[in-house]
Every structure is written in structure tokens, then in C-alpha cells.
Amino acid sequence: MMQGRDQKVTQLDNDFAKAQTAQLMKEHRQAVFRKRRLGFIFTIALLIFGFVGFQLYQDYQQVQKLQTIKEEAVADHDLVAKNVATLEKEVAYLNDEDYVAKLARNRFFYSKDGETVYPTPEQNEAADAVEKEVQKALEDTHSSTATTADSQ
Template identity: 45%
Template sequence: MSKEGKDNVKILDTDYAKEQYAKYAYQQRQIIFRRRRLMAVFVVAFVVFLSVGISLFNDYLRLQRLQDVKQETIAKQTEVKQKMANLKRDVALLKDDDYVAKVARSRFLYSKEGELIFPLPGNEAAEKADDSTTESSE
């Protein structure tokens, strides 16, 4: 039955009909061209957005690493400032003759005239001084 239906349709061979068929074919080609052009624009836009997104992500990761380094550096800086303050305090103390004499008496077991030194057990400085004096006397 479908074969019979196809046999019933005839194409007109007039100039107007040929012109209309040509217009229809041209419109179809234009539609296909527009679709392809639109697809090309979408592909280019996708590539651009993808590259920008990857770049932003990499910059974000780099920023995070730099912030971590910054935090570590700030922590080290506070440590160094504390050490500097302690060293400056020690330098100021070492300029005082009484403090130097006190340190020498406690660490190295020096004594003033008429003083007696009694080393106590557990006193590491006294034991080291005793070891060095016994070695030098032998």
C-alpha cells in the first residue's frame, strides 16, 4: 500500500516549483551552516572557559601554598625576635661585673678570698669542675 502512495505523488516540473525547491534546499544548507557555526563558537568558548578555570585553580593552589609559607615565616620571625631579645638581655647582663662574677662562681666554682665551696651531689657543674681538676692534677 505504501508503494501505491508513493506512486501517487508527482513532482511538478514548472519553473516556480524548481525555484521553490532550490529555495528550500538553500534554507536547509543555511540552517546546517548556522548550526555548525554555533557549535564551533560553543567549542571555542568552552575551551576558553576551561583554560581560564584551570589557570584560576592553579593560582588558587599557589596562593594557598604561599599563605602556608607566610605563616611559617611569621612563626620563625617571632622565634628569632624572641631569641634576639634574650641575647640582647644576656649581653646587657654580661656587661655587669657583678653578674659575670656570680656566673663564674656558680658555673666554674671560682671563689672569692676566704670563701669555701662545698659541691653538692647532683650539681653537674661541680662534678664537671671536679673531673677537670682531678685530671689536671694527675
């Protein structure tokens, strides 16, 4: 039905009709140009947002890694602080001559004059372990001294 109607319509061949047709063609070309320009701008904006989003994601991952490292460092710091406090207490105890004498009698079976020491099996094992550590330290000291003397 539409084809029949289009065949019945004829275009006027005057200056006004030509100007209107030219105006419509110009508007159509401008509309196509605007659509292409908007598509291009949209594509560029999409690329920029994609790049920025990717950078944000990478930064977020880096922050998470640094947060984990920070938590581990804080935990290590707390542990070291506790160890330092314990060692400071031990240093304070080691400055006390009575404590050092008691420690020497306990670990190395030293005794006061007229005192008899009866070691228990646990103390014997502890004394053997301490003796092995001392022996190893002496061997390490002698071996490092020997290598130093050999190299000179």
C-alpha cells in the same frame, strides 16, 4: 498510512516550485552551516575556558603553597624575635659586672676571698658539661689553627 499519502502527492514542475525548493535547500544549507559554526565556536570556547580553569587551579595551588611557606616564616620570625629578645636581655645582664661575677662563681666555682664553695651533684654535672664544651672549642680552635699553619 503516510507512504500512501506521499505517493498521491506529486510535485509541480514549474518555476515557482523550483524556486521554492531551491530556497528551502538554501535555508537548509545555511542552517547546517550555522549549526557547525556554533559547534566550532562552542568547542573553541570550551577549550579556552578549560585552559583558563586549569591555570586558575595551578595558581590556586601555588598560592596555597606560598601561604604555607608564609605561615612557617611568620612562626620562625616570632621564634627568632623571642630568642633575640632573650639574648638582648642576656647581653644587658652580661654588661652588669655583679651579674658576671655571680655567674662565674656559680658556673666555674670561683669564690671570693675567704668564701668556701660546696658544689652539689647537679652543679658538678653542669660544670663537667661546660668544661667539655670549652675543651671541644679549644680543640676545634687548635685543629683549625694547625690546618691553617699546615696549608701555608
